[in-house]
Amino acid sequence: MSMTTQGGMRRAATLPRRGTAGRLAGQLGWFSLGLGLLEIVAARPLARQLGMHGREDLLRLQGLREVVMGVGILTARDRRPWIIGRVAGDAVDAALLAGHAPHARPGSLALAMASVAAVTVLDLICAESLRTEEGDYAARADAVRAYATRSAFPKGLEQSRGAARDFQVPRDFRIPDALRPWNAA
Template identity: 50%
Template sequence: MHIPGRSILRQKPGTLAKGLAWFSIGLGVAELLMPRRFSRVLGMPGQKNLIRAYGLRELVTGIGILSTRNPRPWMLGRIKGDAVDLATLGWSAKHGSAPVKAALAAGLVAGVTALDLRSASGLKREERARRAPDYSDRSGFPKPPAQMRGLARDAAHLR
């Protein structure tokens, strides 16, 4: 059985981060080009400068993720931006002119936030794995096993 979106959850953290970066760039461009429409749909008429600022943030974090070898700090920036978006949408749901639309948008942002968190935590695990020393070629003996044979027996006679 195919579950929509399931393949997203199986992606490597770096691949997921790149996908989220492109999503961020697309959303940022849309917010920069259509701020009045976004503010009206979200029940925040007259807040086009705020929407533009959020669009610029999305654009910068998306470009940051794509342009670095370590996207994790930029992913953390996305997560912080998601928190700001959720707070703004929460305010709009309570005080704005389109509370249902703002609440639906908050649900969508929460879903993207879950993907951001998954990618950032996966990137952290990968980073730890790269830093960990590799002891797989070590036996724990000071000499190769062939040279160690019989040493314990010989040491018993030395007492």
């Protein structure tokens, strides 16, 4: 039982293919990058829409944060801490929007708030899913190799197929007679 653990497993040098959550994280990374750049280059018109006139530097700072998050997500081996960072960033965004709400254009504010809420849900789902998906890639690759020979059948797989056909399925566990072949006993 080589995998029975007293310690961790070796790390491999390369990253395997990302799963669904990893790919979603990547998309959120690109989204971060794009949003961040937008906040930096278009801080003035955005500030006008969101009631943050005179706070353009704060908006650029948020943009810089988004860019850092985006780069972090796209380059990290383990993307989960960065996605959790995004959730914290979402909270900051929501607080800023709420703080400047009295000065914002209602339509723009509603759109921005809805967008933050939707992205927060995606961030949370992604963070949760990454917990099991990212893990330790190398350990996973080693485990796949180690487990590929673990069998429940001491006599071998082929000899075990149907070995329990002698088992009498109790009457109350049998499929309904109506679903058996019409000519079956």
